Amino acid sequence: MYRSARFVAMVAVAGLAASACGGSASGGADETAGDTLVVGVDLPLQGASKDASEATVNAMKLYLEQVGGKAGKYKVELKVYDDSTAAKGAWDDATCAKNAQDHVANASEVAVMGTYNSGCAKLEVPVLNADPKGPMLMVSHANTNPGLTKAWDPGEPEKYFPNGKRNYARVIATDDYQGAAGAQFVAKDLGVKKCYVLNDNQTYGQGVAKAFAEEAEKQGITVLGNEPWDAKQPNYTALFTSIKAKKPDCVFLGGIFDNNGGQLIKDKVKVLGDNEKVKVLAPDGFTGYPEFDELAQAQGSYMTFMGLASESLREQGGMGAKLLDAYKKKYGEDPASNYALYGVEALQVILSAIEKSDGTRKGVRDAVFEGEGITIPADESAVGKEMSVSPETGDVNVIDVSVLHLESKTEKFHKSWPVG
Known part of the structure; x- marks a missing residue:
């Protein structure tokens, strides 16, 4: 050492x-x-x-x-x-x-x-x-x-x-902690009652979406659906129009920004309203992307990060x-x-x-x-x-989750979230 x-x-x-x-x-x-x-x-x-x-x-x-x-x-x-x-x-x-x-x-x-x-x-x-x-x-x-x-x-x-x-x-x-922390945060701090879960149909996105949905239900949040978005689609107007009928007060974006996340957030705001009206939470797959941070439609989004910002x-x-x-x-x-x-x-x-x-x-x-x-x-x-x-598993002993808030095109540290 x-x-x-x-x-x-x-x-x-x-x-x-x-x-x-x-x-x-x-x-x-x-x-x-x-x-x-x-x-x-x-x-x-x-x-x-x-x-x-x-x-x-x-x-x-x-x-x-x-x-x-x-x-x-x-x-x-x-x-x-x-x-x-x-x-x-x-x-x-x-x-x-x-x-x-x-x-x-x-x-x-x-x-x-x-x-x-x-x-x-x-x-x-x-x-x-x-x-x-x-x-x-x-x-x-x-x-x-x-x-x-x-x-x-x-x-x-x-x-x-x-x-x-x-x-x-x-x-x-790991995402079993990240998804759970995100669900606890939106339930306890944001007062979310009904959330629609999307995933990018990849390993990471499916896993974190699964963890979020399972914990959300434990927190009393109604999970209105958990479905993939197709990264190759030119827009997601039809997707969010179908979601709008369910009257969510939250959308969880389980995946990575690389998979057409910019168009996804644009159409979310276009159809469901800004991120104060219908909250957006994304995992760390959306953090660290200047292109996302600079989008007008992304402002007000919350993100979790598995570590310390x-x-x-x-x-x-x-x-x-x-x-x-x-x-x-x-x-x-x-x-x-x-x-x-x-x-x-x-x-x-x-x-x-x-x-x-x-x-x-x-x-x-x-x-x-x-x-x-x-x-x-x-x-x-x-x-x-x-x-x-750990020599038995390869996992780390430190478990930190940070909640970030996108304000003025900057991912600002919002709070740490206790894991447990």
């Missing part, structure tokens, strides 16, 4: 940022041969997720620069993989499947930070798990679908680990605030996504595993899933709290 004294000593170290994003060696090939280990970074770099992904990569580059580009005796560099396509403007099944094969084929690569989308992770994890030189570790900063680590849909999570050993971890809590991290001080200040100084603005520092947290887990390992894929994976696992102390943690990854 990283020692804070070493972190402070390395803050001024520079020189890796330009080389880390793209996989070229941080020094010459001869200088680093045999000593340099690669951490893959697997994110959607095209479409609506571009800003959030670039902020996450930049935050990780900055942190790696600050610790001297090393984990224990090993030099470390990042290699960035794009799991999206220009045509789709979002993560893509075939690209995720190819990336998984490319991770395994890269002999220097020992672990993967990613993915952003749970559906992509479900395609990649089994391939990394079956790697004969591994299993190969993946640590996500943003996957919230429960099935990756716990019983959820049929066959989960066992089907993602064909060799019987887990290799997937995350530093963020950057605004909260800065206010609480500590390592998170220092990283945010360093990021703003280097890049001229705050990260576009609250997930950026969770990308750093996931990288901290990987670097700690590398430091404890023998430098092999198996050794890096075993450092997380065998023995006591990995703990990042509070004073070194990018999110300001002691963070432990």
